Amino acid sequence: MTNENGTRPGGRVEDIVDSANRCSKAALAATLWLVLGACGEEVPTAVDDALIPDDPVTVEVRLSWEEFASNLQVLGGYGSPQELGTGVAAHEYGGSLEARTLVGFAPYPVAASVPDSTGTTRVDSTLTRIGGRVVARLDTVSPVLVDGVAELALGATTQEWHARTANWDFSVDTVLDQRPWPEPGGGPVIALATAVWDPTQGDSVVFELDSAQVELWADTADVTRGARLDALTAGARVKVLDANLRIDVRPSVHPDTVIQVTAGRNRLTFLYTPKPEPPPDGIRIGGAPAWRSVLDVSVPSQLEGPAELCAAVTCPVRLTSRQLNQASLILTTRRSDPAFQPTDSVGVDLRPVLDRDALPKAPLGSSLVGALGKRVPASAFGDGEGTQVEVPLTAFLKAILESEEGADISAPRTLAILSPFEPISISFGSFFGPGTAGAPVLKLIVTAGRSIQLP
């Protein structure tokens, strides 16, 4: 049934429906695309002061030694010079330092691969020793020389010595066995050779040996077997990185040829005097054996200032771990004993002492500073005395604050100041201690504000 226009009754609606049907697929596709397209979330974000309900204040607070620390102790004896793996030779360095390096050599090689007269390489175990030399490799980075050179002497030790415990006074210094040197400082020795080292000519110094001395050192049953390296130049100090014994031998398969075989060093340590005493009013780190400084730390529960803090929030302000942005210990460098003046940068590390009662052998927690510690240039312990060194300890103080806020774990409250590597050098770093003008200061960066409320 149609009307005069050819459409059925209600045809206008039908026309709309027909048109709508054509649009439906497009509408469906568009809507599905939109729905799927919004799967990622982006939070409504405004750069707007008005939407931030509080304007906290961030201030710096400095606490004196008396306000945050107590019970400073300087402890020595951590590690031994032998752990350095290097030696030192010095004579009247800094006016007083004497240091000598002891070296032990491995057994001689008993065979060598040698080409015979036909050119075929053979293992020859019949070697005739005809001479040799000790070659010492020295550190060219920071030697202290006189007129650009240092004269060194090599001697053969005449007494048994224990590399791990030998020191200036004792050749063996263990709990159950203590044997003094006949002469303090590793002596006496049989003088073998002297040489002048000029670092511009190379990093090694060579001491020629005769065949008799080479033969003497071939006896591995001789417990005194070893060499001592001394500095003869007053005021010089050199670092011995390594020392080898190179032996000239004549192989049986090629008797007209001289070859070299090497007996490497199997022990290396150094002896020095004078032995530094603990500072009466200072902080010391580094050295070999190493020094550590230990102090007890307390954190104020409330802050009474500074003025800008009290202007923003009501003072006193309860100090919480949430409010602490940063904490650092400010140390002031002090001129070290010239004999132990650093010639390279000194690392400063901070570690919590986990069991104070077990000092000086208390276990330490993780570093608060990082693997290399806070580096301080060597000059800061000399002409640059008074340099302020800021060492972070935020995590340590936060742990204390959290402990006071009711955390389950009781945080350690004793802090060790030390070198990140122990031992790393004969020299040590010194800082002013309590009771002096450069006493350590605790610096806090604190943010405080009103508590956040609902709108």
Next chain:
Amino acid sequence: MNKRIAVLAAFATLWPSSILGQSLLNAAGLGLPSLSVDARARALGGVGIGLRGGTLSASDPAAAAYFGLPAVVMTAQPSWVTADRSDGVSSTSFKGTRFPQLGIAYPAFGVGIVTVSAESFMDQRFEAQKPLTIDLGEGPVPATDSFVSEGGVSRIRLGFARVVGEGVAVGFSVGRYTGSVTRRLTRALDEDSTATSPTSFDPYTSGGLWGYSGTTLTAGASLSVGSFAQVGGSMTWSSALSAKASEDTDGEDRSFDVPFELHLGASAVLAPGLSLNAGVSRADWSGVEADLEAPGSAGSSLSFGVGMELSRARLFGRSAPLRFGYRHTDLPFAMLGDQPTESVWTGGLGLALAEVGELIRAGVDLALEKGNRTDGVLDERFWRAALTLRLAGF
């Protein structure tokens, strides 16, 4: 049985969330009210009341009486927003998806339909940032203040609806306010990477978590006038909305008055296959102003909308009604300027996925809205879609 478990699992997974923000006005007052209606009502520009047929609507508890089979309704609502400021603050854009409505209707003992539903009520999610410089004596340190509000208020309802006479249905629901909001201010001082030894700062944080609670009751009725018109109305009463701070929150507990809500709507058949729907809802939020920190920020919320439905349209050989509409809403909370308003042009369609006779066992409704919100300072333009999935007779 397995189908029922699957449906319940889906219900739990898609619990209505108001933690996904869709407007900077989420920062105003108690947040941005969420219109918890399905895609059909959205496409019609309505306020979710006075629609023909069975629907699950927070504002029309009586409409559930017309469900012939057990049904599950789930709605997802993505949106894309661009916001501009007339006061020179930079513009921004963001997008997000939320799930404003989730519900089950189930015939109970032959006396009516029991409904369980959850819906978002106030969206409070937003972030704000402020760059600044702090002088710590050793030189300025750049820093950023960031404020994050995450969460919102939801409602869970248990309702009942039944047909009480020729063309007359009544319904009511009892509900609880729920949800939580985390508000956290963070000040981050930038690391001084230029220093010999880089200095790092731990951020300062302040804030806490508040959990919402309260009670709400809704009662409503609908009346069919012959076969060409339907009228519906409902009222919602709510107790105070209580916000309780968690133990480690420094902020205080709060309580907010929630106003009485009125909803009215009607549908009329203009011609075979063509019907008109209109609705209005009102809630006076000015009473909550005393509970807010910002004075003059709360007012009356009025929403009205109108739309048309072409029910004879077909897609892929199946019934696919087309819908168009318009809705205008006075939003209750001001933030930067005057009381904000929202205007939306809407469109969409339904699609029966599985039909048995006249019963739709599975269907999907799609809606697409283009609108803007403005308070005189902030101007948000947005596209918003809604997707509602209906499963019946499971």
